[in-house]
Amino acid sequence: MRKYRISKELRNYIFLVLKRQKIPYTTERDDTGQQFVRVPLSGERFHKVVLRARCEKLTKEKGIL
Numbered sequence: 120m121r122k123y124r125i126s127k128e129l130r131n132y133i134f135l136v137l138k139r140q141k142i143p144y145t146t147e148r149d150d151t152g153q154q155f156v157r158v159p160l161s162g163e164r165f166h167k168v169v170l171r172a173r174c175e176k177l178t179k180e181k182g183i184l
Contacts, residue, residue, distance in 0.1 A: 120157040123165050130154060132172035
């Protein structure tokens with residue numbers, strides 16, 4: 120499992136995408152409060168998850184759905 124840093128703004132959206140795609144994950148926090156997620160994904164695949172999370176955040180903010 121690889122460890123990736125996630126932003127506070129996208130954290131919940133990333134978790135929703137991972138749950139929907141049935142991807143197992145664990146979360147960690149370091150001493151500074153930065154949150155990380157451990158997932159069995161390559162960097163390219165996790166980047167796609169982050170892009171999807173961004174789209175969902177924008178959709179919610181704009182009120183399209």
